[in-house]
Amino acid sequence: MSSSPPPTTEGTPAGAGAGASTPAFSPLYQQIKGLILHSLQHGEWKPGEAIPSEMELAARFRVSQGTVRKAIDELAAENLVMRRQGKGTFVATHAERQVQYRxxxxxxxxxxxxxxxxxxxxxxxxxxxxxxxxxxxxxxxxxxxxxxxxxxxxxxxxxxxxxxxxxxxxxxxxxxxxxxxxxxxxxxxxxxxxxxxxxxxxxxxxxxxxxxxxxxxxxxxxxxxxxxxxxxxxxxxxxxxxxxxxxxxxxxxxxxxxxxxx
Structure with a gap:
């Protein structure tokens, strides 16, 4: 299990505070995307391996399944993960033909x-x-x-x-x-x-x-x-x-x- 911190609640970005130094608002799905990227970067799921289901990730990060789906949609659009019908979502790998020629x-x-x-x-x-x-x-x-x-x-x-x-x-x-x-x-x-x-x-x-x-x-x-x-x-x-x-x-x-x- 990753030690990634849970995301902040929607509308309350991490580190928010009063004054001009307040960080820009980060949508919740973007925070979830960042946490998934953190796990990918640190090798929790290897290239070619399946990542947990949307339901499992939603429970892990304490957010809705729809929020997780939106985060994974972006990762898939960036060729970082690949959805396989009926099998789940997998970490993209350059061994895959559609990825290796990018x-x-x-x-x-x-x-x-x-x-x-x-x-x-x-x-x-x-x-x-x-x-x-x-x-x-x-x-x-x-x-x-x-x-x-x-x-x-x-x-x-x-x-x-x-x-x-x-x-x-x-x-x-x-x-x-x-x-x-x-x-x-x-x-x-x-x-x-x-x-x-x-x-x-x-x-x-x-x-x-x-x-x-x-x-x-x-x-x-x-x-x-x-x-x-x-x-x-x-x-x-x-x-x-x-x-x-x-x-x-x-x-x-x-x-x-x-x-x-x-």
Whole structure:
């Protein structure tokens, strides 16, 4: 049983008081959503596992079932949980097909990505190092904290297509090896969930057009004058905790960067 505090009664947000410093009103279902997120973040329910029923959560938090349902509706809309008809509500996982492709944006210009198959991974480097001031700031760490840096090439049908640098907090990813990164058959984010208990739930990306330097061009087997997409991604786990900084160079002569807006 989680030690999460019970929510405040509707209309009386936690910490409310007189004066200009009064916190903004938080609807009750939002408070329940926050408590469920707290349990997810602290691993009470693992990716792929069922969470308690709406009735059980309503009793636990001493609120109505409708309030719990509204909180879970929002979590489902954000792909943090998944409803299964007649089975209950489960913690979403990148092992699920509809979830694992949320962050996969590069698609072939012709044919079907499923026919092309998954990327082949070549790990150029996987090492533990001290975080620079920039990396530490981005990952909400202290300068000098240990991070894991991974450099890899992703190839499709034998053609080097993406060159990536990845930085991960060393404490959360203790023991990560090049062999793990290279040989795991599923999505990398699914491996992070399974082996390290870290689930990426959202990401922010910055995209610009660049030319590679000589070393990058050699790794991708392209002329230096080839334009590439530079994609910087900061991925977060629950409650907006940054857990991965990823910088990739994408060839777009046979693939395109795809995004769906809704």
């Amino acid at each position: 962050f996969l944006k590069l698609l072939p210009d012709t044919g079907d990505a499923r026919v092309e198959g998954p990327a082949q991974r070549t790990i150029l480097e996987c090492r533990r190092m001290r975080a620079s001031a920039e990396i530490a700031r981005t990952l909400a760490l202290r300068t000098g904290d240990v991070v894991v840096q991974v450099k890899r090439i992703l190839s499709f049908v034998g053609v080097p297509t993406i060159l990536e640098d990845i930085w991960l907090p060393g404490q959360a990813f203790k023991g990560l090896t090049a062999e793990q990164m290279a040989h795991y058959q599923g999505p990398t984010y699914a491996m992070f969930e399974l082996d390290f208990g870290v689930r990426m739930v959202r990401a922010e990306e910055k995209i610009r057009a660049v030319f590679p330097d000589e070393t990058q061009a050699q790794w991708l087997n392209i002329p230096v004058a080839t334009p590439l997409l530079s994609v910087e991604r900061l991925a977060y786990t629950y409650n907006d905790v940054p857990m991965e900084l990823r910088r990739g160079l994408y060839r777009t002569d046979t693939h395109h960067y795809h995004n769906e807006l809704s």
